[in-house]
Amino acid sequence: xxxxxxxxxxxxxAVLSSKAQSINSPYSTYAIGDLEHRFYDKTAGxxxxxxxxxSNPFHLLNKNPASxxxxxxxxxxxxxxxxxxxxxxxxxxxxxxxNTGRDFFxxxxxxxxxxxxxxxxxxxxxxxxxxxxxxxxxxxxxxxTENYDALYEGDGxxxxxxxxxxxxxxxxxxxxxxxxLLTGSVNQTESLETAYTxxxxxxxxxxxxxxxxxxxxxIYSTKxxxxxxxxxxxxFAAKTDLNREKSVTIMQGNTTIRKEEVLANDIFTLPxxxxxxxxxxxxxxxxxxxxxxxxxxxxxxxxxxxxxxxNSYRIxxxxxxxNLVEQWNMKFEKSYMQVGGYxxxxxxxxxxxxxxxxxxxxxxxxxxxxxxxxxxxxxAGRRGTIANNLIKETFVQLSFRFSFRExxxxxxxxxx
Numbered sequence: 001x002x003x004x005x006x007x008x009x010x011x012x013x014a015v016l017s018s019k020a021q022s023i024n025s026p027y028s029t030y031a032i033g034d035l036e037h038r039f040y041d042k043t044a045g046x047x048x049x050x051x052x053x054x055s056n057p058f059h060l061l062n063k064n065p066a067s068x069x070x071x072x073x074x075x076x077x078x079x080x081x082x083x084x085x086x087x088x089x090x091x092x093x094x095x096x097x098x099n100t101g102r103d104f105f106x107x108x109x110x111x112x113x114x115x116x117x118x119x120x121x122x123x124x125x126x127x128x129x130x131x132x133x134x135x136x137x138x139x140x141x142x143x144x145t146e147n148y149d150a151l152y153e154g155d156g157x158x159x160x161x162x163x164x165x166x167x168x169x170x171x172x173x174x175x176x177x178x179x180x181l182l183t184g185s186v187n188q189t190e191s192l193e194t195a196y197t198x199x200x201x202x203x204x205x206x207x208x209x210x211x212x213x214x215x216x217x218x219i220y221s222t223k224x225x226x227x228x229x230x231x232x233x234x235x236f237a238a239k240t241d242l243n244r245e246k247s248v249t250i251m252q253g254n255t256t257i258r259k260e261e262v263l264a265n266d267i268f269t270l271p272x273x274x275x276x277x278x279x280x281x282x283x284x285x286x287x288x289x290x291x292x293x294x295x296x297x298x299x300x301x302x303x304x305x306x307x308x309x310x311n312s313y314r315i316x317x318x319x320x321x322x323n324l325v326e327q328w329n330m331k332f333e334k335s336y337m338q339v340g341g342y343x344x345x346x347x348x349x350x351x352x353x354x355x356x357x358x359x360x361x362x363x364x365x366x367x368x369x370x371x372x373x374x375x376x377x378x379x380a381g382r383r384g385t386i387a388n389n390l391i392k393e394t395f396v397q398l399s400f401r402f403s404f405r406e407x408x409x410x411x412x413x414x415x416x
Contacts, residue, residue, distance in 0.1 A: 026135070087393050159182070310354060
C-alpha cells in the first residue's frame with residue numbers, strides 16, 4: 001500500500017505544478033482561459049455523462065460530490081489520469097508552421113474513503129481552467145505613427161483543490177458537498193521588438209485568483225421491477241466572486257524597467273451553474289446515461305473589444321456495457337465497454353460567433369489485479385469554426401486512468 005500512496009502523491013504534485021501545455025489553445029486568450037468540462041474518471045468513455053451515477057467499490061467518480069457515497073466502507077480508493085492529445089488547426093491566421101500541436105499531461109488525481117456506514121470523505125485535484133497561447137500582432141504605441149512587431153504568449157490557469165464529503169440518507173438518497181479552493185494565475189508576456197533596441201521590451205502581466213467555492217450534489221436511486229433501476233442526479237454551485245490581483249513587470253534584457261507592481265485588486269465572478277442527470281440500468285449490465293449542464297455566464301457581462309461571455313451549456317449521453325462474472329456468489333464487473341457523445345457551447349462569443357465544441361468518445365476498462373484497475377478512453381472532436389476569421393480545432397485525445405483500492409482497517413474481514 002505504501003508505494004501506491006507515494007506514487008499517487010507524485011501524481012498530485014504533477015497536477016498542481018503543471019503549467020501551460022505546449023499545445024496552442026487560441027481561445028484561452030480570453031477571460032480566464034479554456035474551462036475544463038471533463039472529469040477524467042470512469043465516465044470518460046460515455047462523454048462524462050455521470051451526474052446520476054454512483055461510485056462503486058472499484059471506481060471513484062468525480063462529477064457529482066454525492067456519488068462517493070457508493071464506495072465500500074474502510075476501503076481507500078484512488079484515481080490518477082494521464083492524457084495524450086493531438087490537435088490540428090484551420091483558419092485564416094493558421095500557417096504550415098503552426099497548424100498542429102501535441103502533448104502529454106496529467107489531468108486528475110483523486111482519492112476517497114468511506115469512514116462509516118453513512119459518511120464518505122475524499123480529496124481531488126483537477127484543473128478548472130487552463131491558458132496556453134502564442135501569437136504575433138502589430139502594436140501602435142501612443143504618440144508614434146509606427147506599428148511595431150509584438151509577440152504575445154500566455155500560460156497558467158486556475159486549479160481546483162477540493163475536499164469532498166458524501167452522505168447516505170436512507171437506502172435511496174445520497175447527498176454531497178464539495179469544498180474547493182480555486183487558485184492560480186493567468187499570465188501574459190508581451191514582447192515588443194523595435195528597430196531602436198537590440199533586446200525586446202517585455203511586459204509581463206499576471207492576474208492571480210483565489211477563493212473557496214461550494215458545490216452541492218444529490219443522487220436518488222430506486223429499482224424499477226426485477227431487471228431495471230433508475231437514478232436521478234443533480235449538482236449546483238452558486239455564483240462565486242474570485243479575488244483577483246493584477247500585477248505587471250517590465251524588463252528589457254537583464255534590465256528591470258518596472259519592478260513587479262500590483263495595479264489593482266478586484267473580483268472575477270464565476271456564475272451560478274447546475275447539472276441534471278438521468279441514468280437507467282438494465283440487469284446490472286447495460287447503463288444508459290444522459291447529462292445537461294448550464295452556466296449563467298451572460299449575467300456577468302464580461303466583454304472585450306471583439307468578445308463577450310455568454311450562457312454556456314453542455315449535453316452529453318452514453319452507453320456502458322459491462323461484462324459481469326460471478327465470484328463468492330456475487331456478481332462483479334470484469335470489464336466494460338463504452339460509447340458516448342456530447343455538444344458543448346462554451347462561455348465565449350468571439351467575433352459575434354459562439355465557440356461550440358462537439359465530440360464522440362469510446363472507452364474500455366478492466367482489472368490488473370484484485371486491487372488495481374484501469375480505464376482507456378478515446379475522444380475525437382472539433383471546436384470553433386473558420387468563419388469570421390476564427391480558428392477551428394480538430395482534436396484526438398487518449399486518456400489512461402489508473403485506479404487502486406486498499407483496505408485501511410476492517411472488523412474481522414478476511415477477503416478482498
